[in-house]
Amino acid sequence: DAKTTQPNSMESNEEEPVHLPCNHSTISGTDYIHWYRQLPSQGPEYVIHGLTSNVNNRMASLAIAEDRKSSTLILHRATLRDAAVYYCILRGSGNTGKLIFGQGTTLQVKP
Amino acid sequence: GAVVSQHPSRVICKSGTSVKIECRSLDFQATTMFWYRQFPKQSLMLMATSNEGSKATYEQGVEKDKFLINHASLTLSTLTVTSAHPEDSSFYICSARSGVQPQHFGDGTRLSIL
Numbered sequence: 001d002a003k004t005t006q007p008n009s010m011e012s013n014e015e016e017p018v019h020l021p022c023n024h025s026t027i028s029g030t031d032y033i034h035w036y037r038q039l040p041s042q043g044p045e046y047v048i049h050g051l052t053s054n055v056n057n058r059m060a061s062l063a064i065a066e067d068r069k070s071s072t073l074i075l076h077r078a079t080l081r082d083a084a085v086y087y088c089i090l091r092g093s094g095n096t097g098k099l100i101f102g103q104g105t106t107l108q109v110k111p
Numbered sequence: 112g113a114v115v116s117q118h119p120s121r122v123i124c125k126s127g128t129s130v131k132i133e134c135r136s137l138d139f140q141a142t143t144m145f146w147y148r149q150f151p152k153q154s155l156m157l158m159a160t161s162n163e164g165s166k167a168t169y170e171q172g173v174e175k176d177k178f179l180i181n182h183a184s185l186t187l188s189t190l191t192v193t194s195a196h197p198e199d200s201s202f203y204i205c206s207a208r209s210g211v212q213p214q215h216f217g218d219g220t221r222l223s224i225l
Contacts, residue, residue, distance in 0.1 A: 034213065043117070043204045043216035044155065087154075098145070099206070099214055101155040 004088045009106040012078045020073040020105055022088030027068050030093040035062065035073045037084040038104070044087065047073065083109045114138055115207050117217030124195065125225055131191045132220045134205030140185035141207035145214065146178070149202040161188055195224045 005023040012018040024033065032051050036044040048055055048062045050071070055062040061074040075082055087104040091097040114137040122130050134144060143162050147155040159175075161167035161182035169175045177199075179191040188207070192199055200223050208214040 036216075038155075041202075041219070041221075043115075043206070043219045046213045046215060049213055093211065097211075098157060098160060100157060101147075103154050 004090060004102055006086070006088055006102065006105045008103065009108065011108045011110060012075075012082075014080060014109055014111050015077050018075040018078045018082070018107065018109075020075070020086050020088075020107065021070065022072070023070045024088070024090055025069045027090055028092075031090040032093065032097075033062065033064060033068075033071050034089045034091050034099065035060070036087045036089065036099075036101075037082075038087070039084045044101075045084075047086075049091075078107075078109045080109050080111060083107055115141075115205065115215045115217040117205050117220055119220060120218065121221045121223075123223045123225065126196050127194055128224075129191055129193045130195055130222060131189055132203055132205070132222075134188045134190070134207065134217055136186050136207040136209075136215075139207075139209045139212075141188070142185065142210055143208045144182055144188040145206040145208075146180060146188075146190050147204045147206065149204060149219075155204060158190075192222065195222070197224045200224045 034049040035047040038044045048060050050062045063072045085104040085106050089099050116135045118133045146158045149155045158173045159167045159169045161180050163185050167180035182188040202219050204219040206214045206216045
């Protein structure tokens with residue numbers, strides 16, 4: 001499984017946008033980019049995923065670089081409840097793709 | 112959205128006991144289920160992958176006789192930690208997926224072995 005690189009931690013102010021970067025320079029053509037987040041003492045929560053085009057949903061937006069070697073998760077307006085560990089994970093296509101978690105980015109949101 | 116239910120949420124038991132954890136997909140049929148373990152201040156570590164009706168595939172270093180996985184139906188998988196010891200104390204998290212859809216996770220089971 002291709003590896004991703006994320007900053008260990010980031011800080012944001014409440015109600016401001018947050019851009020969480022992820023580098024995946026060894027991504028293959030069939031790897032999907034998945035983002036999950038984990039709050040303390042809970043299981044991970046699916047946030048968003050994409051392949052080539054930018055994606056939007058009610059939780060966030062995913063901006064994917066043209067060469068697909070990096071991506072950015074965008075939280076448009078951070079709230080205190082967005083404080084979590086955010087994981088950027090590559091998953092192969094098909095039924096056999098596994099999610100292998102790295103260390104993720106711990107996001108702190110300041111009031 | 113997709114819901115995965117995991118039970119129990121917390122278990123405290125004596126060393127040598129076997130503990131069973133259940134994982135259910137409530138509103139979709141899970142063709143594939145996954146079991147993870149997470150130690151304090153660490154990331155999730157994949158233990159095994161199971162497809163309905165098939166034997167589980169274990170990751171390297173995970174003892175299949177220690178961690179028994181059963182995926183008997185499209186909505187239920189169980190993990191049994193056999194003869195648990197204090198070093199098996201951890202946060203166990205299951206995950207389920209239907210085909211190529213995103214995986215969804217349960218809320219985890221905190222296992223404490225005394």
